Amino acid sequence: MVREELSRHNPLRVLGRETQAVLSNGAFGAITARAGVGKTSFLIQVALGYLVEGIDVLHVSLKDPVDKVSLWYTEVFRNMTEHWGRKQAADYWETLLPHRFIMTYRAEGFSTDTLAERLTDLSEQGVFTPRVLVIDGFRFDGSIRDTLLALRALAEIRSLSAWFTVRIHRHDPPRPDGMPAPLADVSELFEVIIQLQPLGSEVHVIPMKGGPDPLQMPQMMLDPSTLMVKHRE
Amino acid sequence: MTEQTNRVRNIGISAHIDSGKTTLTERILYYTQRIHTMHDVKGKDGVGATMDSMELEKERGITIASAATYCQWKGHTINIIDTPGHVDFTIEVERALRVLDGAILVLCAVGGVQSQSITVNQQMKRYNVPNIAFVNKCDRSGANPFRVIRQLKEKLGRNAVAMQIPIGLEASFEGVVDLVFMKALYFDGANGEDVRTESIPERLVSEAATYREHLLDTASMFSDALTEAILEERPIEEDLLLDAVRSGTLSRGLTPVFMGSAYKNKGVQPLLDAVTRLLPSPNDVTNMAFDMDKEETPVPLACDDNQPLVALAFKLEDGKYGQLTYLRVYQGKLAKGDTLHNARTGNKVKIGRVVRMHADQMEDIESIPAGYIGALFGIDCASGDTFVSPRVRLSMSSMYVPNPVISLAISPKDHKSEINMSKALGRFAKEDPTFKIFVDPETKETIISGMGELHLEIYIERMRREYHAEVEAGMPQVAYRETITQRADFDYIHKKQTGGAGQYGRVVGYLEPIVEGDFIFENQVRGGAIPTQYIPACEKGFLNCIQKGPWMEFPVTGVRVVLTDGASHAVDSSDMAFQAAARSAFRQAYLKAKPVIHEPVMKVVVETPAEYQGPVMGSLTQRRGMIVGSQDEGFQSVIESQVPLAEMFGYSTVLRSLTQGKAQFTMEFSTYKPVPSAISQKLVEKAAEDRKHVA
Numbered sequence: 038m039v040r041e042e043l044s045r046h047n048p049l050r051v052l053g054r055e056t057q058a059v060l061s062n063g064a065f066g067a068i069t070a071r072a073g074v075g076k077t078s079f080l081i082q083v084a085l086g087y088l089v090e091g092i093d094v095l096h097v098s099l100k101d102p103v104d105k106v107s108l109w110y111t112e113v114f115r116n117m118t119e120h121w122g123r124k125q126a127a128d129y130w131e132t133l134l135p136h137r138f139i140m141t142y143r144a145e146g147f148s149t150d151t152l153a154e155r156l157t158d159l160s161e162q163g164v165f166t167p168r169v170l171v172i173d174g175f176r177f178d179g180s181i182r183d184t185l186l187a188l189r190a191l192a193e194i195r196s197l198s199a200w201f202t203v204r205i206h207r208h209d210p211p212r213p214d215g216m217p218a219p220l221a222d223v224s225e226l227f228e229v230i231i232q233l234q235p236l237g238s239e240v241h242v243i244p245m246k247g248g249p250d251p252l253q254m255p256q257m258m259l260d261p262s263t264l265m266v267k268h269r270e
Numbered sequence: 271m272t273e274q275t276n277r278v279r280n281i282g283i284s285a286h287i288d289s290g291k292t293t294l295t296e297r298i299l300y301y302t303q304r305i306h307t308m309h310d311v312k313g314k315d316g317v318g319a320t321m322d323s324m325e326l327e328k329e330r331g332i333t334i335a336s337a338a339t340y341c342q343w344k345g346h347t348i349n350i351i352d353t354p355g356h357v358d359f360t361i362e363v364e365r366a367l368r369v370l371d372g373a374i375l376v377l378c379a380v381g382g383v384q385s386q387s388i389t390v391n392q393q394m395k396r397y398n399v400p401n402i403a404f405v406n407k408c409d410r411s412g413a414n415p416f417r418v419i420r421q422l423k424e425k426l427g428r429n430a431v432a433m434q435i436p437i438g439l440e441a442s443f444e445g446v447v448d449l450v451f452m453k454a455l456y457f458d459g460a461n462g463e464d465v466r467t468e469s470i471p472e473r474l475v476s477e478a479a480t481y482r483e484h485l486l487d488t489a490s491m492f493s494d495a496l497t498e499a500i501l502e503e504r505p506i507e508e509d510l511l512l513d514a515v516r517s518g519t520l521s522r523g524l525t526p527v528f529m530g531s532a533y534k535n536k537g538v539q540p541l542l543d544a545v546t547r548l549l550p551s552p553n554d555v556t557n558m559a560f561d562m563d564k565e566e567t568p569v570p571l572a573c574d575d576n577q578p579l580v581a582l583a584f585k586l587e588d589g590k591y592g593q594l595t596y597l598r599v600y601q602g603k604l605a606k607g608d609t610l611h612n613a614r615t616g617n618k619v620k621i622g623r624v625v626r627m628h629a630d631q632m633e634d635i636e637s638i639p640a641g642y643i644g645a646l647f648g649i650d651c652a653s654g655d656t657f658v659s660p661r662v663r664l665s666m667s668s669m670y671v672p673n674p675v676i677s678l679a680i681s682p683k684d685h686k687s688e689i690n691m692s693k694a695l696g697r698f699a700k701e702d703p704t705f706k707i708f709v710d711p712e713t714k715e716t717i718i719s720g721m722g723e724l725h726l727e728i729y730i731e732r733m734r735r736e737y738h739a740e741v742e743a744g745m746p747q748v749a750y751r752e753t754i755t756q757r758a759d760f761d762y763i764h765k766k767q768t769g770g771a772g773q774y775g776r777v778v779g780y781l782e783p784i785v786e787g788d789f790i791f792e793n794q795v796r797g798g799a800i801p802t803q804y805i806p807a808c809e810k811g812f813l814n815c816i817q818k819g820p821w822m823e824f825p826v827t828g829v830r831v832v833l834t835d836g837a838s839h840a841v842d843s844s845d846m847a848f849q850a851a852a853r854s855a856f857r858q859a860y861l862k863a864k865p866v867i868h869e870p871v872m873k874v875v876v877e878t879p880a881e882y883q884g885p886v887m888g889s890l891t892q893r894r895g896m897i898v899g900s901q902d903e904g905f906q907s908v909i910e911s912q913v914p915l916a917e918m919f920g921y922s923t924v925l926r927s928l929t930q931g932k933a934q935f936t937m938e939f940s941t942y943k944p945v946p947s948a949i950s951q952k953l954v955e956k957a958a959e960d961r962k963h964v965a
Contacts, residue, residue, distance in 0.1 A: 103899035139899025158884030
């Protein structure tokens with residue numbers, strides 16, 4: 038019952054599918070938005086969706102230290118369980134933690150080889166074997182195709198799927214097909230692309246690729262005060 | 271006096287374990303004719319090196335305490351402090367570097383930059399100490415001084431430059447080529463005391479030219495005059511080059527690297543020349559004090575005997591003649607008979623005996639001038655205290671004292687040992703700020719904490735030898751807690767009415783678990799079922815049970831007690847009766863509330879070179895740790911985890927051997943969590959055993 042209740046908060050429901058069916062092994066998903074719109078919060082809600090299903094998630098941050106990422110998770114989980122008893126929430130949180138591992142890098146120090154080495158360390162020592170990778174802060178400026186291809190190859194070998202946050206810039210308009218500029222040359226590497234679009238005082242969650250026809254799905258938004266997903270009333 | 275002070279050098283010799291610091295100091299003392307015979311650190315003659323005066327040092331072949339001495343070299347007075355290499359004795363390095371003007375960083379030509387080299391480097395940086403490097407043991411198999419220079423650059427971020435190149439290496443190590451004078455130096459005589467200068471061997475001419483070019487290029491960054499001379503392709507004068515190197519060294523922008531083998535008596539004299547030529551005198555270093563009358567505004571000190579005195583006590587030694595306090599005088603002159611103020615305590619002290627140290631021997635002197643190091647007898651103070659002239663309100667910053675990483679519980683074997691142990695612990699704690707003692711209020715154990723197992727082992731041995739205190743050491747007890755997991759009701763009548771003054775009290779209510787806090791008491795009694803004046807007694811009774819839980823006798827946490835009903839007797843009810851009723855009610859409900867044991871869980875953060883990240887994580891998970899995450903910082907990784915305290919005993923030793931001493935960890939309390947059922951079962955069985963023995 039707890040799982041079902043928390044699954045209702047899973048933002049991937051906007052895609053009309055169960056969590057595990059959204060990305061297959063080696064597949065990539067992207068969450069795009071301008072700075073400050075809610076990409077990290079959305080990503081963490083996606084990650085929590087997996088954790089609730091008992092799926093091991095490796096959270097890679099290229100911008101925040103471990104403490105801050107950990108705090109994000111605590112905050113988002115607290116928002117998800119605000120009507121729960123504190124003990125119930127605390128006990129349930131303890132069951133989720135072993136399924137999450139946080140790795141942080143300086144953006145310039147991150148490479149596929151380094152990541153592969155760390156993944157090997159984790160599995161060889163029996164510490165952690167992720168099935169989903171969430172990467173926050175990966176820079177999509179410059180030529181990144183080779184890096185993304187290498188990451189895909191790594192993901193396939195390791196039976197991982199991966200979600201990325203993609204920052205888009207106000208001064209860099211989308212392409213004619215609506216694809217955000219940073220993804221224009223690499224969009225075929227992503228099975229799913231979700232955009233967070235501020236419209237007035239609302240932030241709309243729009244599946245751009247890999248989802249159903251938006252007109253046929255109940256629309257999802259982010260609550261601007263908590264950055265938590267909710268269905269549009 | 272300024273001219274005299276210009277010819278003073280206060281230096282420390284620091285390095286990783288077994289790099290050759292003490293042997294190097296022994297050679298320095300020999301060549302400066304301070305001693306007339308050399309002895310090996312762990313030689314067959316059993317004498318030991320001059321600076322290792324403690325018996326334990328001679329037996330183990332390690333330096334435990336820093337030792338000060340002085341010598342003369344080519345018109346310069348060099349005050350030397352030889353320091354230990356083990357991280358366990360890191361406080362000795364901290365205090366030495368705090369008061370010295372320069373240092374020699376000794377590196378092994380085979381081992382290169384090692385874990386303590388990294389720590390010592392950080393310590394030198396902390397106190398802005400200019401230093402030169404000496405690559406020792408060039409006679410050993412696998413020696414490669416150029417690899418060490420590369421490591422200085424890569425691992426320590428130093429702008430290291432070779433001032434010499436070796437003539438041969440390993441067994442064929444003969445001498446060095448000086449790249450400033452472009453001459454070969456050989457060390458003749460029975461003990462290498464005669465330095466012979468020759469032309470550079472033909473086979474090394476090209477290599478020497480290449481390294482000299484690099485030296486010129488690097489040094490020119492610190493001298494416009496040198497840059498001009500290079501650009502104009504003029505012959506470079508030695509003094510011009512040395513001045514540029516000195517400028518770089520004093521600004522810590524450059525690390526000149528020298529080479530040799532102290533054990534084989536090669537390369538020491540040029541190193542001494544470098545100390546006098548490149549390292550600062552007390553006049554070259556700006557030392558600061560804080561004006562306590564002006565909100566601790568920094569004030570520069572002048573290395574001048576005529577100014578008011580400012581001196582820093584950096585080391586204490588308790589001996590048979592009383593406390594020996596080592597001091598560095600930064601400003602003014604400290605003379606016998608002077609009256610000084612301790613800036614920290616405000617106490618006035620009169621100076622009696624003033625001495626100068628040579629390892630464990632002392633020489634009486636009349637005064638300690640500005641820029642010098644000496645010692646005083648009979649002054650009660652702490653390490654880091656500032657002494658000033660009367661009416662001067664300045665204070666200096668103390669040294670950094672790292673937190674202890676390991677604890678042991680100790681208990682004396684007999685009554686005599688108990689008294690002596692107390693004396694010993696008091697003395698050691700006073701001398702060594704990284705050695706901490708406290709009595710655990712819960713377990714009543716005496717806990718000693720230090721920087722490593724070796725640190726504590728040495729003190730336990732010293733307690734035995736110097737104080738005849740035999741102690742047993744073991745793992746400190748973990749401060750477990752008990753708590754309940756579900757609600758349980760109670761309804762208890764405490765009744766003793768068998769004639770005479772009786773006791774009567776009935777309490778009804780329930781216990782339930784809470785997430786935060788140790789204990790909450792709520793009174794929901796209505797209609798005076800329990801008279802109001804007895805409610806505090808009820809609360810007191812419940813509180814008594816919290817301190818020692820009815821199940822495992824651990825402190826109880828996370829319990830709310832709600833009193834809902836009760837009854838009293840007009841005559842026999844009293845505070846005592848209701849206290850007793852509350853206690854029994856608590857015990858009645860407690861086991862029904864399914865208590866569990868909680869253990870302290872620590873936030874353990876390990877900093878390690880990235881190559882050891884895997885094994886380190888494995889070592890933590892083996893200790894029932896949960897890895898929260900890892901932070902990649904280039905060559906270093908920082909791993910954050912939550913590990914039960916019960917599993918952390920001895921971890922510092924494990925971590926050191928896992929990472930060749932290159933990793934460090936910190937530990938702080940995080941939270942209490944339930945122990946796994948297997949461990950809970952063991953604790954229950956142990957408690958039952960203990961009760962049986964007591965019974």
